[in-house]
Amino acid sequence: AQSVAQPEDQVNVAEGNPLTVKCTYSVSGNPYLFWYVQYPNRGLQFLLKYITGDNLVKGSYGFEAEFNKSQTSFHLKKPSALVSDSALYFCAVRGPDSNYQLIWGAGTKLIIKP
Amino acid sequence: DVKVTQSSRYLVKRTGEKVFLECVQDMDHENMFWYRQDPGLGLRLIYFSYDVKMKEKGDIPEGYSVSREKKERFSLILESASTNQTSMYLCASSLSRSYNEQFFGPGTRLTVL
Numbered sequence: 001a002q003s004v005a006q007p008e009d010q011v012n013v014a015e016g017n018p019l020t021v022k023c024t025y026s027v028s029g030n031p032y033l034f035w036y037v038q039y040p041n042r043g044l045q046f047l048l049k050y051i052t053g054d055n056l057v058k059g060s061y062g063f064e065a066e067f068n069k070s071q072t073s074f075h076l077k078k079p080s081a082l083v084s085d086s087a088l089y090f091c092a093v094r095g096p097d098s099n100y101q102l103i104w105g106a107g108t109k110l111i112i113k114p
Numbered sequence: 115d116v117k118v119t120q121s122s123r124y125l126v127k128r129t130g131e132k133v134f135l136e137c138v139q140d141m142d143h144e145n146m147f148w149y150r151q152d153p154g155l156g157l158r159l160i161y162f163s164y165d166v167k168m169k170e171k172g173d174i175p176e177g178y179s180v181s182r183e184k185k186e187r188f189s190l191i192l193e194s195a196s197t198n199q200t201s202m203y204l205c206a207s208s209l210s211r212s213y214n215e216q217f218f219g220p221g222t223r224l225t226v227l
Binding site: 094 | 172217219220
């Protein structure tokens, strides 16, 4: 069965420090991987995706993610965190055989402290 | 920019009422989705539609139905609302099967008393 895990409910980072939000997945075949962000009282916004090609994907707001096939991971990273990055982050995966559907992680709350 | 709008941001209904949640997208997307979002559970797919008048069940369709009479509009119906349907409801759309980025509306927070 396909699944996505975000092992941390919450991540706390000091402003200016690098941040990582973890995501691991389980799908058969080559995955399509996505990160979304949800600011308070807002809908989800697309950040970045991996379909094929370079394992390091760059996205919006200075975020990037690294696809690691051997570890089945797609961790979200940013070199220097901003207070405004505080939000809820969701990882999602689509397997090659899934019918339009994305499988979503439970979400990780990122808190950036000044 | 893609715009997905939902008819209400906040809604309070009573148990047993019939509830309609409406979603409209303005970018001629083929696919539309209804999710509910609950803390610690992420997003769970209720129904989706890949074409007008077409619908498919997601992971948690029980207690819900949908309607897609026009390409831009996808409605979620709670036939008889129950307290366990209190949740945040998110509508999304995507261009086609090969473009799986989903664009989300702002959400409707539904409370069933």
